[in-house]
Amino acid sequence: MTMRSYFPWVAGAVLVAVPFVYHSPYPLHIMIQILIWSFAYTSWSVMGRFGLVSLGHGGFMGIGAYVTALLWNHVGLSPWLGIPVALLAAGALALIVGWPCFRFRITGHYFALVTLALSGIVLQVITATRDYTGGSLGYTPERHKAGESALLALQFTDKETWYLIALGVWAAGLYIWHLVDRSMSRYALEAISEDEDAAAATGVNVTKEKLRITVLSAVMTAFAGALYCQYQMFISPDTVSGISVSLQMVFAVVVGGIYVSLGPTAGAIITLLLAETLRISFGTKAVGWDNLVYGVLLVLFIIFLPKGILGSLMEVRWLRRQATSVIPGGSEGAAANGDALRPDPSLRSG
Amino acid sequence: MLELKSVGAGYSAFQALFDISLDVRHGEAVAVIGPNGAGKTTLMRVISGLIRPQKGAIAFEGRDLALTPAHRIVELGIAHVPENRRLFARMTVEDNLRMGAFMPAARARFRQRLDFVFDLFPRLRERRDQIAGTMSGGEQQMCAIGRALMSEPKLLLLDEPSAGLAPVIVQQVFDLVRRIRSGGLTVLIVEQNVQQVLKVVDRAYLLEAGGIRTAGTSAELLESKSIREAYLGV
Numbered sequence: 156m157t158m159r160s161y162f163p164w165v166a167g168a169v170l171v172a173v174p175f176v177y178h179s180p181y182p183l184h185i186m187i188q189i190l191i192w193s194f195a196y197t198s199w200s201v202m203g204r205f206g207l208v209s210l211g212h213g214g215f216m217g218i219g220a221y222v223t224a225l226l227w228n229h230v231g232l233s234p235w236l237g238i239p240v241a242l243l244a245a246g247a248l249a250l251i252v253g254w255p256c257f258r259f260r261i262t263g264h265y266f267a268l269v270t271l272a273l274s275g276i277v278l279q280v281i282t283a284t285r286d287y288t289g290g291s292l293g294y295t296p297e298r299h300k301a302g303e304s305a306l307l308a309l310q311f312t313d314k315e316t317w318y319l320i321a322l323g324v325w326a327a328g329l330y331i332w333h334l335v336d337r338s339m340s341r342y343a344l345e346a347i348s349e350d351e352d353a354a355a356a357t358g359v360n361v362t363k364e365k366l367r368i369t370v371l372s373a374v375m376t377a378f379a380g381a382l383y384c385q386y387q388m389f390i391s392p393d394t395v396s397g398i399s400v401s402l403q404m405v406f407a408v409v410v411g412g413i414y415v416s417l418g419p420t421a422g423a424i425i426t427l428l429l430a431e432t433l434r435i436s437f438g439t440k441a442v443g444w445d446n447l448v449y450g451v452l453l454v455l456f457i458i459f460l461p462k463g464i465l466g467s468l469m470e471v472r473w474l475r476r477q478a479t480s481v482i483p484g485g486s487e488g489a490a491a492n493g494d495a496l497r498p499d500p501s502l503r504s505g
Numbered sequence: 506m507l508e509l510k511s512v513g514a515g516y517s518a519f520q521a522l523f524d525i526s527l528d529v530r531h532g533e534a535v536a537v538i539g540p541n542g543a544g545k546t547t548l549m550r551v552i553s554g555l556i557r558p559q560k561g562a563i564a565f566e567g568r569d570l571a572l573t574p575a576h577r578i579v580e581l582g583i584a585h586v587p588e589n590r591r592l593f594a595r596m597t598v599e600d601n602l603r604m605g606a607f608m609p610a611a612r613a614r615f616r617q618r619l620d621f622v623f624d625l626f627p628r629l630r631e632r633r634d635q636i637a638g639t640m641s642g643g644e645q646q647m648c649a650i651g652r653a654l655m656s657e658p659k660l661l662l663l664d665e666p667s668a669g670l671a672p673v674i675v676q677q678v679f680d681l682v683r684r685i686r687s688g689g690l691t692v693l694i695v696e697q698n699v700q701q702v703l704k705v706v707d708r709a710y711l712l713e714a715g716g717i718r719t720a721g722t723s724a725e726l727l728e729s730k731s732i733r734e735a736y737l738g739v
Contacts, residue, residue: 339607346593346604352555353591358608358656360580 169323171339174315184312185431189423190321191383196411196419196492197328198375199404201335202368204413206263206348211252211270212400214277215245215373217379217396221288224390227308229287234309238381245377246370248273253369257362260351271398293391297382317386324382325420328375328448332416335371340364342374399446406453412463421465506531506691507552507583507660512561516552520559521547523715528658534682534692536702536723539712540735545695546588549664549714552693553585554578580608584658588665588695590649594609594638598648600631603635605655612658622651625684643674649737650681661685663694667701679705699736 174183199212209488222241226232232240252273282290289295290469301310311317335341343364346354353359384390393399403426411422430445460467507529515521516579521544528536528608537545550556553562554575563570565581565596573581593601602622606615621697624632626647632640639649651660663682667675686705696702703709703723709734711719719729726732 184739210729339612341608342596342600342604344599345596349593349595350591353587353593354580354604355575356553356585356587356591357604357652358576358611359604360576 167326167436168357169249174318178218178315180314183318185427187314187317187321189385189388189427190318190325190405190426191379193420193423194321194325194328194382195376195379196404196423197325197332197416198372199377200408200413200419201332201375201407202372203408203444205344205368207344207365207369208263208267208405209270209369210267210405211277212272212376212404213396213398213400214270214274215249215376216383216400217281217450218245218248218278218382218391219377219382220384220390220395221294221380223381224294224384225287227296233307234381234385235307238378239310241381242374242377249370249373250366252416253366254362257365257369259444270458271401274398274401278392281392281396289391293389293394295389298388310388318358321382321386324378328442329416329420331371331375335368336416340367344368403449404464406504408463410456410463412466412469414462415466415469417461418465422463425464476498506533506566507563507693507715508562510551510562510564512551512558512563514547514556514558514560516556522551525561525712525715525717527710527717527720529691529693532686532689532691533708534686536706536708536709537693537695537712538697538699538702538726541697542714543712544715545712546664549585549587549693549695549730550663552578553583553662555585555595576608579658580610582657582659583662584653584656584660585662586649586664587651588667588668590645592637592645592649592652594636596637597634598637598640599633601648601652602629602633602655605652606716608656615655618657618733622654625654625681626651628649641678642670644739646670646678647672647681650685654685660691662694663692665697666696667696667698676703699732 173186177183193385195212195216199209202209219238219241222244223234223237226237226240227234252269255261256269261269283289285291296310299305305311311320343354343359346357347360347364348363351361380390380395383395387394407422407426408419408420410425411420412418424446426449427446433445433448456463462470509525509527512525513520513523514533518691522675525548527535527537537548539545547556551558552570554570554573554577557573561571565578565583568581570578570581580584593640596604599619602619603615606618608614611618623633628644629647629651632644637645640648650661650663650666650715666678675698682692682694682705692706694702703726706723708722709726710717711726719726719732721729727737
């Protein structure tokens with residue numbers, strides 16, 4: 156084995172070891188947040204990388220969080236069952252919105268607008284049913300009673316447990332990203348993003364391929380919402396749903412790199428650290444500043460670094476390697492080299 | 506093999522084809538010729554299922570195509586080389602060909618088909634790792650035809666393969682069509698380059714303003730006074 160194939164395992168082992176040697180709650184809290192949001196952003200990018208730009212993923216995240224919490228508080232259903240129900244709900248909603256869009260060729264900007272409306276609708280539903288959901292004031296899942304199982308309630312007070320859960324889910328998200336990346340669907344979806352008619356003419360069931368990836372992405376995002384809810388024990392439309400959350404996903408993924416597997420993770424690290432830095436340095440004087448900084452950065456990134464930070468770094472590295480060594484076997488070499496971060500030469504530049 | 510009976514088609518309120526009846530027999534090469542805007546491309550799109558006929562019936566080897574979705578039509582053995590090639594411009598040549606063999610049956614024979622296409626177009630073998638959109642027009646046309654051949658079709662639909670190519674390349678494309686059909690493949694080709702296409706096909710239909718005006722063997726059409734005046738300029 157080479158250095159390169161060892162690297163993910165070593166990095167993984169270090170990440171798993173962190174909570175056993177390091178117990179400081181604040182950094183652990185930040186890392187848990189980063190992992191959960193990285194998973195959410197990865198979920199978005201699973202479809203976003205194929206030009207299916209959704210501005211409605213806040214809606215899916217909100218469904219994951221609210222359905223899980225509402226079922227727990229009102230019906231007493233354990234999150235172990237409530238989360239699957241929430242995922243089903245998110246998947247069903249993705250089908251309901253996606254099918255007509257894909258069947259009737261709503262693409263590009265029009266698709267983004269439909270999903271934007273979706274995110275607005277979910278937000279409105281949460282605020283309108285304030286008797287159940289607490290509306291814009293937010294909602295708290297009830298603490299499990301003394302003597303009842305914390306495991307059944309999926310409520311843990313120690314950061315170490317949550318860190319390991321979030322780490323596992325994040326790793327699973329990356330694994331799914333890779334499964335999609337190596338599947339024939341990836342070729343189909345790239346072809347669709349270039350030319351739907353030509354893709355259909357080569358035998359791709361365009362509607363089915365788009366629906367599958369959309370449902371997968373929606374379900375993953377809802378899971379991120381449910382996880383966030385269980386960890387934070389407080390959800391509000393502003394933090395897990397709505398348009399701002401949807402835009403935050405797009406922003407983070409664009410900054411990190413939309414076409415590389417760790418791009419969304421890089422985006423989560425950058426955006427969360429930025430928000431935390433602003434919060435600590437300026438406190439309540441800077442409420443909302445992060446949004447201002449995001450906005451400016453987003454414009455700069457789209458113009459100057461459309462592949463994102465990680466994507467651009469990988470490209471520079473790849474170009475250097477191309478320049479210094481002749482890669483034997485052309486595409487076979489590239490295909491056999493299952494490196495996650497290999498920048499695809501066919502990456503879109505804008 | 507392929508039979509259209511009084512097919513009408515168009516785009517929402519606009520009707521582009523009226524009462525089209527034509528047939529293509531096994532092993533034949535047939536052309537549809539006609540001026541711009543006659544409905545030639547629409548005809549191809551109806552056959553490959555990219556748009557639905559509003560009237561009439563389309564049958565391929567006895568199967569009704571009118572309600573079959575495009576991806577199923579590929580599976581039945583019809584491959585469409587669209588107008589202007591429509592390659593996946595940002596994918597490599599090899600990935601474009603891989604997409605051509607997307608259907609499970611073709612996917613299983615991918616290596617074999619790839620060798621077949623590379624033998625037919627040695628240029629594509631040299632360029633397999635090149636981004637398709639950066640090749641010349643002629644090479645892109647080869648790639649588009651190669652992509653269609655990857656699915657191992659019984660019937661090849663070619664939509665204006667000579668459009669936008671230099672005269673010497675146009676010649677090569679028609680030579681290629683000749684080679685493809687001598688391999689036993691049935692070909693339906695839409696062309697504006699009447700002079701050239703009539704040399705390669707057995708029969709042709711003349712499509713004007715959405716309807717079929719004349720049909721006949723290539724020799725008959727080459728002799729026809731009206732065609733000679735309107736399309737051959739002699």
